[in-house]
Amino acid sequence: MNRKIKLIWDFRGPTGAKTAEHHEIHLKEYIILEKFEPNITGHQTINDMHSLAYMVVEETDMLKVRDSLKPHRAEVFQE
Template sequence: MRLLKLIWDFRGPGAAQTAIHHEKHLKEYAFAKALTTQITGVEELSEHHTIAYLVVKEDEMKPVRDALKPHRGQVYTEK
């Protein structure tokens, strides 16, 4: 089963702090819904662009996507 990375983009001078705060809510959601994976994170792409993400199994993606409305997604590969 593939893992998918659901991504929320935050831009501007407060992007990093907003993404960090958003990740806390993603962790709470993953725990509350007992998602198979509990992988979340924050990545600073530039000074004014930071993302928060939640990794889900492909078969769990649609209800999570519909509930949380991520900006985009991609196949998750561990670094």
């Protein structure tokens, strides 16, 4: 069984939440374009000055996505 990796982009400042929400739209477009599975994306507000957008990829696809989209960080995805 292949691990899933959650790639994360952090957005800070008072407009971070809207930026993270918009960034998720582009992550969804990328998944469709590249035909990636699983199709898991999201955005989350941590506090007033920190939000994030994320997508989950198979570990085997992680390097390709990392090099293309330059996430800020990553972690093993826990379902």
